[in-house]
Amino acid sequence: MKNSPVGRITLLLIYAMLSLTPILWMVLTAVKLPADTVAFPPRFVPAGSAPEGSFLYRFSWTNFERLFADTETMHYLWNSILVASFSTLASVAFGTLAGYAFSRFPFRGSQNWLFFILSTRMLPPLAVAVPISFMYSRLALFDTRFGLIILYTCFNLSFSTWMMKLFFDEIPTDYEEAAMLDGHSRPSAFFRIVLPQAVSGLLATSIFCLITSWNEYSFALTLTSTDAVTMPVRIHAIIGDVGVIPWGLLAAASLLFLAPILIFSLLMRKHLVQGISFGAVRE
């Protein structure tokens, strides 16, 4: 490990640049006219006009104007916001309760139930989507936001239960027992004593549930058709809007959709490792 930090940092910077190229390209594409998005060689310098064979393109806000005027896409964005936030709220709430119970009241067979809960997370979404689509059409849940919220809640529930159990395991039981001796009921001890100590765990879990349901595609594609469509499904479908492919519109819509989650998760970066390793790693 004697090599100079300059060499290492240069390599890292090169990779970072390559890895950010698609995002940069998306930003440049979002302010192009359709004709300039399909020019070859590609044009990457925003300008007022686009002489043939040059790298200049005509800078334009058209795509964003079209996007905000498109009530249907705005409706789908609203769907995404609702579905992601409610399913996150529900899965964290139910997961916290279940995680607490598994942590404090282990019972015969509770390991098996924990295994069952985690294994539902590992199911291929498409294998579940086929029977669910059949069931949803009978229950009138097909193409409803509520149907998606239930499904995303289930999908994230296994994760949140598991994560919260690990967090509660680390909080000594002495505190809440002392509180209960002081006259608190268990629910009150849970809310006043235990939960405040698990805030960082709650945050880590919520971020993960939020990212997962915000980005989810398989269920949204197969279980919605008109009213409950979410943004990932809509944005891909933009490719099939006919006439000419509005790549610029697609880039603009993508940026609008990706920006909030990007900012949010960068702010919460230190919780990411915990989340992606299912709590196996703490920083």
Added chain:
Amino acid sequence: MNSLAGFSPIAIRNFCILPALGLLISFNAFPLLASLVVSFTEYNPIIDSAPQYVGWRNYLDLLNSPRDEVWAAFARTGALVVFAVGLQTVLGFGLALLLQRRFYGQGVLVSLLLIPMMLSPAIMGSFWRYMLNADYGVINWLLDSSLSWGGSTPLAFWGVVLAETWMWTPFMLLLSLAGLQSIPPSLYEAAAVDRAGAWFRFRHITLPLVLPMLLLGIVFRAMDTFRLFDTAMVMNGNLEGQPTTFVSVLLHSRGFGGSLSLGDATALAYLLLVVAIALSVLVLRLLERVREARH
């Protein structure tokens, strides 16, 4: 443990656990079990009024499908797991080694490197499709080529590998880095006293101590890649017999659409489940081991 407000611990426990279990059973386990019945029928709800019992025919048809489409889909999925996860591991671990020693601005750099894995695969896949366009894609311009990355060409497979590697290398980077940073510096100091070479330190200190985390990451990625749907679907559609027709994609083409045959699709879903459950047992074992090692 006595209860004070009239709730017995058992009542509290049940109150806490039952909503979660109830949801998972009614919206995951139940539909899967119910669909087991459908997998023994022929049923297209668009034109048939009721399912027809056909015994094991759907399963036999899958195993002897024309052009071995089902086996081919499993084989393609396996190849994707090997290549995509392999690349992610090598790149992620390599980057983590470069990041092992702290330097000024490291935090910002790591944040930037992590961006791809937070973005929606469906949306980024759609954008990769744009960048990989044969006639006007920026990738062909960078490579000074006119390669066709879509449809039935073998390159379509590598397009998905590229997009997946771009997206998930940060994941392996993050897990590798967590493993590296948990190695006590004293071990390296002792090795320096013994004048051990760089390779020796890597082979006998770094690798063994990072290995559990690395394995955990690999198995996680393998499982996710095994059920990959969104990236492949948005980049190259759900047609059968293409280099990107992975198992989940095949399932989508059979279970949704005009010629849908629910019996066929549910039978395939069960085939997929068997493999997925085997993989998840592996994940859980590893999770336990990593956790025990670190506490």
Added chain:
Amino acid sequence: MHVVIPLLLASLLLSSCGSGDRDDSIRILWANFAPADILSELGRQYEQETGIAVRVVKKSWDGAFTDATYAEFRNRAQNYDIIIGDSQWLGLGTVGGHYLELTDWMHENLALDEIEPVALTGYSEYPKGSGRYYAVPCEADAMVWAYRKDLFEDPNHQNAFQEFLRQKGVDKPFPLAPPETWENLRLIAAYFKESIPGMAGVMMVTSRSYDMATMSFQQILHAFGGKFGDYSTNEVLFDSPETVKALTFFSDLLETSTPGGKNMGYSEVGSEYISGRAAMVCNFLALLPSFASPSENPDYHDKTGYFNSPSHTDESGVTRRYTSFGGQGMSVNAHINAKRQGRAKDFIKWFASREIQRIWAVKGGLSANLEVLKSQEFLDAAPYNHLAAEAFSLMRDFWTVPEYDELLKVTQREITSVYQQGADARDAAAQVQKEHEMILKRRGRIK
């Protein structure tokens, strides 16, 4: 979390209101393209006249439109009053009981003799020849060609083209103009491919997705004398020397395209054209508004000409000329209640009246009404409208049986394998024949 919770509660309140208008408006399912916008406009006029709101829900062609329709069928849902389904879906919607039969109603309420007969059969009748109607023609559509007039009319190219023909040993030279025959079209395409670097001679819809390659190919198939089958007896007639010739020709023609040209979707063809990389492109009329639009096609909208698909003369001297059948008919959802069905029929009757058809056509819709097609107003409304009347009489469609989707998937796979993977055209034709017969036999459509 302190900020998030009140936000969520507020959004809960907001989301619980609204979107309860399903019962007093007419909901129409269609694809996301220019004609659907025009129908929305007409819907506003209908609302002014009758007070009944019309909402056109537009779904993307790349999967979402078919997915939404199949979901509606599968769930026997009542989300839509009117479905403007693709012409091939007629069998599926009819046999599955999802489209309301309109035979008597159409005879009583519409002037059927004003409708182009090819369109009436194609969009409305199932099974073909039975005289039973399940839809009213809405957007009639056929494949036509757009070409770069500025290149064709450039004297340098005209001279160089004659030189090119001499080099190729063509015994009957012809001018650089919209071609009369498929062979001439191929020669013009080859010329542009050779003479301008990076330029494609032709761009056609060639992707394996949905019906794309088949739509391009079937015009050549029918012009060369081949056919998919006999649609009245369901006999499969695909495997023939004519089919093999047509397939080989199609594959050769695509050699004058770009690397991406062998895997093109409908909208991708448009994208290539506005980038100036194609001399001639083939697409459906309904997709041409983007070509003529100065905002979407800033560089070439005024340098574009249009022509109908060419003909082919076989060895025995028979000349055939066909184009591909596109477009959609309006069907009433059979699962909604009688009151909603009545309301939907009233709207369709209004829409099919000659006065509204005239407005529809002038605004950019494509009417199957013969009187409207002939009117000067329509001919002046868009630079390609003069092609419509002739094109509609040349249309031929794919299978419309309920198994059309299975048949289509086989056809798509085999046709594309010829030009994408170099498969043998004879093998492809034989394979389609074999699998089509198998599918139709299994479902009892043939013995």
